[in-house]
Amino acid sequence: MSSDRDFIKRCLKNDKKAQEELYTRFAPKMFGVCLRFARSSMEAEDIMQEGFIKVFTHLKDYRNEGSFEGWIRRTIVNTAINFYRKNLKLNQEMDIADIEVPNSQEVSAIEKLSAEELLDCINELPDGYRVIFNLNVTEGYTHKEIGKLLDISENTSKSQLSRARQTLQKKLKGLIK
Amino acid sequence: MKDQYLNIDEIFRKKFEDYEPNPPEGLWEKIKTRLPDNLGGAGSIQMVFFSAIVLISLGVVFLFTGSSYQIDQLQDNTTQQIASEQITDNNLISQTSIPEQNNPETVSGIEENEAAQQSVAEKSITANEAPVGSGPANGDEHSNPIIHAPKTEIAEKAETEKTEIKEENPLYNERYLEHRISGLQQISLPGLSSIRNMALITRNLDTKPVRISYAKFDEKPLVKSNPLANFKLGAFLYPEFTFYPDDSVSSSRNYNFGIDLRYYKSSFFIKTGVDFTIAKDEGKYTIDYKKWEFLGTYQDVYDVTFDSTEQGIVPTYHTKTVEVFDSVQHVTIRKEKNTYTYLQVPLMVGYEIRGSKLNYSFMAGPNLSLMMSENIPEPEIEDNITIVNINKEVPERINTSWQMLVGIGISYKLSDNMEFALEPTLRYYLNSAYKGDIITTKHPYSVGVRAGLLFKLK
Structure with a gap:
């Protein structure tokens, strides 16, 4: 933690080397986050760019409480949410019981797919599905937290996640056939 | 059904856990150029x-370089500037035409022929005012090349004022008064001033004059417009x-x-x-925090004693109930007014x-x-939570x-x-x-x- 503190101090003192180091250290992981939230690698690049500018401009606000990586990750996720906020149409709800579930054979076939293949499936999801799927499944937000973050109800978040899963399932089935 | 979903979720989670693709080349260069010069805020x-x-x-600069002294401009004989302005005043002058300097034709044209006067009026004279500033009166002694008005109502008013001032204040000499009347006639030139200027002039006529020596009179403008107006x-x-x-x-x-x-x-x-x-x-604010939550209890053996009985030595376990807590991570959103x-x-x-x-x-x-x-x-x-991060x-x-x-x-x-x-x-x-x-x-x-x-x- 103390090394992070020194590192941040150097960045705030406009030490260009430290700033570049910060970017190099966290860029691969954060670009992975951006790719999951984005529709394409071009948009992921835009989110990454805006996100890191936000990270640097808000760096002085970081309180050294909690992990530095966690703080950067949250900033990148928020940037991604804002990027797509206009396109989020999250008012449809659906009956979760109507959804088909994959069988165990399909599940094991899905396990064999690469991260890039799974990423392609996520990228093709509509913005609302993709954001909620990512927030819940890969970022670990609860529906209550997603609801507060996106100003939607918990039920909307749940139903959007179900739709996202259903759509993903169809795409994955197509891939494993 | 839920379990199978959880399986799929877990697959995604695991696949992306260590997924660290290379960011595009040149992205840092783009970010670098957009960073503020001073991240520290100063x-x-x-x-x-x-x-x-x-x-x-x-x-x-804009406010104070433009303050105007219309009368000064008149005394500088800036006829073009005169022509560009207008007069609209109470019963004395409306708008007038812009005659050429010392043009006797214009004078006669206006003074002798009413029809001609009307034609001039069509251009710029309004109401029933006598046109002024159309040329010097006959036998005008002034060497000043500024166009002088004939002795019209203004001149008459000025003459009256001259008498009044003279009576009221004997300190005023004749030359000063002449100068003042001359100034008034000059002021009456065509297209000279706005309502504001005329108000200033007439106000100047009505107020008690200050004592000014004649020597200063030639150096400084006769009537200075109030810049505050x-x-x-x-x-x-x-x-x-x-x-x-x-x-x-x-x-x-x-x-x-x-x-x-x-x-x-x-x-x-x-x-x-x-x-x-x-x-x-x-x-x-998005607040990540950890909260100690009660998970349950267990019996902690803190002492064992042994008693000799007929059956042999029997251990007695002395226990106490211990409550178990663990920190559980939460996220909450708080709204505040900035x-x-x-x-x-x-x-x-x-x-x-x-x-x-x-x-x-x-x-x-x-x-x-x-x-x-x-x-x-x-x-x-x-109070009872540990903040991990506030965003x-x-x-x-x-x-x-x-x-x-x-x-x-x-x-x-x-x-x-x-x-x-x-x-x-x-x-x-x-x-x-x-x-x-x-x-x-x-x-x-x-x-x-x-x-x-x-x-x-x-």
């Missing part, structure tokens, strides 16, 4: 001061609604109080002043159309907003921003010196009001209706 003050000084200096001071109070083209920031309502200073030159004016603005944002106070310095150029009771105006120009203070309340946090969701505002203001105004004359003014104003932000967010490329705008009073300075 340095922007210098920019604020520099901008403020430049703007205020510009305002001062070209100024108006305004006080405005107005709400303003700001709209952001990005949904991540909701529209906000600002409250403004402003003091304007306007300098008028003919129908044009320059406006500057200071406005105090209170702006509010809906602040949102309040910002701004000092605004506008510099606008406008045009005013004057009516008998109502004035209409159009104005436009830049405005500099300087943040004076900000109040960003900390979110309320429970502000609403981007912070920048200290300095430039906007372009466009306004239309209508003012109603309540008295000679006071007007009630309504000015709907559109403000377009030339740079975003927020720090390095994606909305930096999107410009907020706001609308407000300024309502207040304008006072003429005399």
